Amino acid sequence: MTVVAVAGFAPELDALAACNPARLGFLRAAWYGAGSPAGARTLVMRRGSAGAPIAAIPTVPLGPALTGARQVPGAYWPLRAVPLAADCDTLELAQALEHPAARMLGPAWRLGPARRDDPATALLADAARLAGWSVLARPAGTAFVIDCHAARAGGWPRPSTTRRLARIERRLARTGAVSWDIVRGSGWNDAVLAELGAIEAASWIATRTNGRAAKFMTPPQRARWRGVLADPVLAEMLCATILRLDGRAVAFCFDLDDGPVQYGIAGSYASDLARYEIGKLVNHRTLADAIADGQRVLDLGAGDSGYKRAMGAVAGYDLVDLMFVRHAAAARLMERVWGRPLAPGKDWAIEVPGHE
Template identity: 40%
Template structure:
């Protein structure tokens, strides 16, 4: 008679994974995003739907479920010529392009996804995205394990402000900074009554977005560029943000600090609040008030309010580092653009093109990109004052 097996003698099988690919955006996206890292919970159905509405494209979504619960969702849209069979992640470049994975997802989830992706496309573009992004890191490990070619190009350095660390070292903002700000506010008030306010959640409506667009249309971006990079105008990316705000969860994350002078929209700072992290996405001001540093006055007010709301870190993204370093920001993770090329002859071809893809980006030790130089030149009047004041603090 055989002896009964002890519990510890059983080998526990890994949880069953199932992969599905649907036409359009999957409802599973929100289920994954809700349990993603707090910094990535904006990667919702409404986020990707806004991207499709604003920029076009027809999506498919590959989902991976573990014992019936979705743990990863990868929406994809065709990119480039049809014959190339390239796909990309829809959405918006600010703060970055990625896809949601649950915090407890492991590399096996992406390993299960990759064979289905290989049937859909020769290559997938992920990014621009930060080094250390949860979905990216799982994708890199799984792709290497299965013989995919990985191509990356450097886009820019990011900058981050650790408010908690700054406050641990002493009073922040410094009293001298606040004193200078009050001086500028007094002189700015000579132009009319100043109204400082915040917009979030249910406050997002057509009038709120129109106010942001009005400021951009007065700013350097309209005067010095073709306006295509503006975030809120009809010729820029306004359609995306208006569509994103239709998701009440996203609307609750979207945040704007506003300055009106005699009721006229005059400056804004626009962010996404993701838990204790604030993504600083865009700011602009009416150059008629430039000598009084309205941008500086507004973002300091915004950061003081952020502290009250429990924000401990600010991700300033890429671009001119001048004013960011003045307020204490330091270099953060690099931002890169990735191509993942499926195994076989496509991966071999991808490896041959790795150098060419890398050269389309920036040198990590090179000078500032042309775009950052243009922005710096356009803003140098206001920024130069802010830098001098920061040096005095």
């Protein structure tokens, strides 16, 4: 076993993204490096000195520098994961986490929110416990998903939905020329990112929040995604569905196509046209395209303000926020604010801190 700490986001991440058991192909170096966070390091584990990598854990600093804590970063919130090789096993991963090079992970490191049913995350937690780490856990919400196969088989959309959407679009068309753009791959450029940012600037995000939830509104936010899109593999996975009125971009959905799963990352619409239900138009156009393209699942992420269920989404899987703590005494101190330790044989039983 060779275990090394590498500055930055190691190229081994790209190799593992193509073969990890969770089938998360977007877990590439550019995905983790969104925004070029300072102090990034990757713990790389391989069999022998020149063998194929079996695991890579990318981390960046978390919280005050004095704590030395770290976290697994990523371009898309809330999903976080670590890529492992399909044949990586618990014992060799535990050996790697006991290696002196693993001290680069600091006294504690965070992975989350992560899928509670992710086999790679479960394997990582088991290996960490075997290596002497405590793994604290707290619930982090539920993701809502649409079964595209079932929707396709059921003849989605219903005739009533089709008629309603047609009425909405006809009403919008009375105010100007309606058109659609689909952007992916080589179609990405600074002008497109600026248009998405302009939609967010004209939306409720700008008027009712501090803007932190936006993805494209500010130059630093756009720069974050520009770095991700510099990877041609990720540029092809990422897609924007843009609704235009007289050439003006007024609503969008921003998604990630990863094999059979399409992840909804962001969406927004101009508030001055809210009465025309343009957000509903672009959401349903995205779902219709996912169904037509043969996607198996449209994953809309955590939480539901009502529109997800209205589109046919149901609770799909739970998310969990994990903290790996090197020393048992420190883990006991952190339990009250983070969560109780995962115990072997508990089948990922997550309890809310402070509640019995």
